[in-house]
Amino acid sequence: MKKTMMGNYAASWGAQLSRVQVIAAYPITPQTLIVEKLSDIVADGELKAKFIKVESEHSAMAACIGASSTGARAYTATSAQGLALMHEMLHWAGLARLPIVMANVNRAMAPGWSIWADQNDSLSQRDTGWMSIFSSSAQDILDSTIISYKVSEKVLLPTLISFDAFFLSHTVEVVDMPEQELVDKFLPPYKPEYKMDVNDPRSFGALTDEQYYYEFRYKMQEAMDQAIDVIKETCREYEEITGRHYDLIHAYRCEDADMIMVTSGTIAETTNVTVDTLREEGHKVGNLQIRYIRPYPKKDILAAIGGAKKLAVIDRNISPGYSGIFSQELKSALYNEIDIPVRSYIAGLGGRDVKIEDIKDIAYNALEHDEPNDLIWKGVKK
Amino acid sequence: MAIKFQKSDKPIKIEGAHDMPPMPAALGSMLFNKTGSWRNVRPVIDYDKCIKCFICWKFCPEPAIKIVDEKPVIDYDYCKGCLMCVEECPKDAINEELEGK
Numbered sequence: 001m002k003k004t005m006m007g008n009y010a011a012s013w014g015a016q017l018s019r020v021q022v023i024a025a026y027p028i029t030p031q032t033l034i035v036e037k038l039s040d041i042v043a044d045g046e047l048k049a050k051f052i053k054v055e056s057e058h059s060a061m062a063a064c065i066g067a068s069s070t071g072a073r074a075y076t077a078t079s080a081q082g083l084a085l086m087h088e089m090l091h092w093a094g095l096a097r098l099p100i101v102m103a104n105v106n107r108a109m110a111p112g113w114s115i116w117a118d119q120n121d122s123l124s125q126r127d128t129g130w131m132s133i134f135s136s137s138a139q140d141i142l143d144s145t146i147i148s149y150k151v152s153e154k155v156l157l158p159t160l161i162s163f164d165a166f167f168l169s170h171t172v173e174v175v176d177m178p179e180q181e182l183v184d185k186f187l188p189p190y191k192p193e194y195k196m197d198v199n200d201p202r203s204f205g206a207l208t209d210e211q212y213y214y215e216f217r218y219k220m221q222e223a224m225d226q227a228i229d230v231i232k233e234t235c236r237e238y239e240e241i242t243g244r245h246y247d248l249i250h251a252y253r254c255e256d257a258d259m260i261m262v263t264s265g266t267i268a269e270t271t272n273v274t275v276d277t278l279r280e281e282g283h284k285v286g287n288l289q290i291r292y293i294r295p296y297p298k299k300d301i302l303a304a305i306g307g308a309k310k311l312a313v314i315d316r317n318i319s320p321g322y323s324g325i326f327s328q329e330l331k332s333a334l335y336n337e338i339d340i341p342v343r344s345y346i347a348g349l350g351g352r353d354v355k356i357e358d359i360k361d362i363a364y365n366a367l368e369h370d371e372p373n374d375l376i377w378k379g380v381k382k
Numbered sequence: 383m384a385i386k387f388q389k390s391d392k393p394i395k396i397e398g399a400h401d402m403p404p405m406p407a408a409l410g411s412m413l414f415n416k417t418g419s420w421r422n423v424r425p426v427i428d429y430d431k432c433i434k435c436f437i438c439w440k441f442c443p444e445p446a447i448k449i450v451d452e453k454p455v456i457d458y459d460y461c462k463g464c465l466m467c468v469e470e471c472p473k474d475a476i477n478e479e480l481e482g483k
Contacts, residue, residue, distance in 0.1 A: 097405040156404050194403055202389070202408040215399040216406055223404065 001177050007168035010138040010175050011077060011103040011161070012037035014145025016047050017183045018101070020075040024052040024063030029115045030169045031079040031105045038075075057082035061089035061100075068098035069204060071195040073149060075100070079165070080107035080121040087125065090158075094129025095216065096205055097223070099152030099159075099190070101145060106134075106265065106316075107165040108350040116351020117164035119265065119317035123293070123325045125160065129220055131227060132294040134264040135163040138173040143244055146178070150187050150234050155227045157220070164316075165351060167266040182241050224295040231292065248297035250289040251304040253279065257286030259367055260305060262313040262330055264290045267347070267354050271314070274359040285363055290326060298333045305334075310341050312366035314359070314378075316348040323375045341372040347379065354378075389413065412460075418446075421463030424479045425456060431475035438467035438476065 005013070011034045015023070023042065025035035042051045050067075054060045057078050064074040078086065083104050093100050108118035122132065131152065135141045141163055148159035163169060196204055208216065228248065235246040252272045254260055263271045268289035278285045288304050290297075305311065311334075315324025322328065327344035334342065343366045348354040362378055391413040396402055402409070427438075432454070439447045439454045446461040447454050456467075468476045 095405065194405065194407060203412060204405070204407045206406065206409070208406040208409065212396070212402065212406065212409060215402055216404075218399050219402065219404055222399075 001179070002174055003177055004172050005138060005175050006033065006170050006172050007138045007141055007163055008033040008105070008170065009037055010142040010173075011145060012041065013175075013177060014142040015075045015101075016041050017142075017178065017180060018075075018146050018149045018187060019047070019073065019184070019189070020049055021072040022050050022052065022064065022067035022074045023076065024054050024060045024067070024074070025076045026054055026057050026060050026078070026082060028057070028079045028082040030107060030165045031077045031082070031103070033169070034077040034103055034105075057085040058089055061086040061093060061102075064100045064102075065089060065093050065096065065098055068093070068100050069096065069196040071190060071192045073190045074098075075102070077103035077105070079105040080109055083121050083125060084109065087128070090125055090128040090130060092205070093158045095220065097156040097220070099149065099156055101148045101152060101159045101161065103141070103145070104160055104162045105165050105169045106162050112350075114350050115165060117167055117266070117316065117348065118350050119162070119315075119325075122160060122162040123317050126294060126325070129157065130294065131157050131159040131224075131231075131292065133159065133161045133292055134290065135161055135168070136264075136266055136268045136289065136291075138168065138171075138175045139244070140246070141168070142175055142177065143238065143242070143246060146183055146187060147231075147234055147238050147246065149190075150237075151227065151231050153190050153192075154230050154234070155223045157223050157227060162265070164266040176242070176244070178242050186238065186241055227295045228297060231295075246291070247300070248292040248295075249300050249304060250291060252287040252289065254286035254288055254304050254306070254308070256284060257308050258284040259310045259312065259363070260286045260288050260308045261359070261363065261366075262288045262290065262311055262326065264293075264326055265316060267314055267316060267359070270354060270356060271359050274356050274363065277356065278360065278363055283363070283367060285367075293326070293329065296329060296333070301330070301333055302337050305338055305340075308340065310366060310370070311343070312362060313342060313344045314347050314354070314362060315344065316354070318346055318349065327374070341370060343369065343373045343376065345376045345378045352379070416459045417444075418457075418459045418461050421458075421461055422481050423463045423465060424458070424481050425461065425463065425465055425467050426477045426479055427454060427456060428475045428477060429453065431473050433473055433475075435472065437470050437472060441466050441470045
């Protein structure tokens with residue numbers, strides 16, 4: 001059934017269709033609508049779930065950890081400062097290998113106090129052991145939520161689904177909602193092999209000395225490696241029932257491209273349109289959208305780059321003291337594999353709009369210059 | 383993948399990652415790891431004074447106080463001697479005794 005909805009509601013309905021059993025959340029702009037809607041859905045009896053109001057995001061994640069440990073399907077959503085407050089608990093959820101799914105509306109970290117789009121919040125959580133997706137449309141958010149529960153429950157790793165504040169969270173798009181029966185068939189109830197059970201008590205997360213801790217890290221990495229195939233397989237299964245194709249990356253007109261732009265989030269969608277215009281002008285360009293930053297789809301990225309001669313990365317984030325984070329990740333993947341110049345652009349921090357003209361400027365700049373460059377500030381008022 | 387997620391009253395032999403569950407859980411066993419050996423002061427319930435309110439049972443953080451035949455009974459295999467029960471007993475019915483020879 002097709003419906004118009006904001007990106008935020010796509011997250012809510014994705015959680016409802018996934019039949020989540022516990023939702024623990026604390027409101028923060030621009031995420032609030034996600035959990036407000038879920039609270040309505042639960043109160044109206046449309047979803048049999050426990051909605052836990054908590055006093056902070058740290059507690060929201062703690063409640064999800066508790067719920068997930070007992071075998072319940074747990075969900076929460078947050079943004080920026082809220083995600084940062086969860087940081088300790090994110091590591092816990094990761095190492096306890098709990099298949100929690102969370103939406104994060106990408107919002108700039110304060111100060112200056114900002115509620116607008118910026119990826120630094122979720123990228124700061126890159127190393128917590130969560131699988132991490134950057135969605136680029138409302139449809140993507142809804143589908144990713146359903147797909148992520150299936151993947152997470154298989155590999156026992158949590159998933160973070162991020163999407164740009166306002167450009168996506170508060171923008172209304174047409175979304176095809178799959179029928180509940182179809183989703184139920186695709187995503188059966190979570191039946192964990194390991195769970196906290198008062199009738200069968202065991203210790204969880206107890207003191208783990210150097211004899212074992214190292215091996216748990218190894219196992220987490222193994223699960224991340226395995227997740228790449230599980231994500232692909234699960235996306236294929238989802239495509240069979242919905243007709244919608246997803247993957248760890250989305251390569252747009254890259255096959256014969258001389259220059260490929262590497263993007264994520266809503267900028268990726270704008271770049272697709274820009275690529276079409278640039279192609280009309282005779283430039284052989286493509287757009288490589290990175291959907292998953294963890295697990296990092298290195299092989300897919302290298303394959304998509306193929307014979308391109310140059311890359312231009314656009315980062316709506318920055319690791320102060322070095323460069324854009326997607327750019328660093330890309331360069332580390334290319335090393336020893338493909339030797340072509342990478343030009344790295346920062347754009348749209350703190351919600352500054354990145355328009356087709358801006359991406360065109362970036363493309364022209366990259367087409368004109370052959371030397372690599374670590375950091376180019378697009379549109380900064382110097 | 384052979385994963386051990388078992389209970390045992392003996393130490394569980396783990397060769398490597400593939401013997402282990404994915405998360406740090408049920409690695410060893412509290413059945414043999416008797417933390418009562420940490421105790422240097424022993425709480426002892428005086429059943430003549432005990433009114434069976436079970437406040438000690440409720441407060442024991444371990445929890446090493448069990449209810450046996452409708453009485454609170456301290457399990458010295460696991461009691462670490464924190465003496466919270468002594469502090470909380472409303473009838474001063476739990477005495478402190480030094481451990482040791």
